[in-house]
Amino acid sequence: MPSTAPPTILEPFLAAADAVASARADVDVETARELMAEAAGMLHDSLALDHLDEHDLPIAVAGLAADLTALDPGAAVRARAGAVGDRPDLHDPDGVRGAFLVSAQVLGL
Template structure:
């Protein structure tokens, strides 16, 4: 994403991704904050534009977005998202629809080619 374009993701998706980018840059000296923010803004936009998050109810969407922001800012984003998806195989009482969330993580892996 060039610095001239603006992200297409709404704030409820974009903001957690940008916060995760900034946290990663603070925690890891090898991560440059502006580049991390740009990459995470692009990921948020790709997920929003792909409609990957649209099947989730608002509460589950918020949980999944925050989890994805954390996972995508990790040192191995693909492994982090796959582990989160696998963990939902047994269900999750904190989510309204854990199977739908699990499917969303699989779609995210595909959309972001992880």
């Protein structure tokens, strides 16, 4: 039985799937939701996000959700990881950067 990610991870991923399906005619909403749910589950199971606090976790999850719907998700996640230093609102920028890079590895990007 596949793991189900908690709502804090799953819901933003499903919302991103819905948004990309609405914006692009070539994207099937059910397939996008299935793939994003699987990605959320993989990240949850991998513990890649477990070290982030309640403040940084939603920021990281929102970034990952957006990046996974990009035309080149790997490049998008790596670019976001590189830009973390420009985010003074993060409690643990190094931890968030690491979470992005580990997530890319976990998802095979």
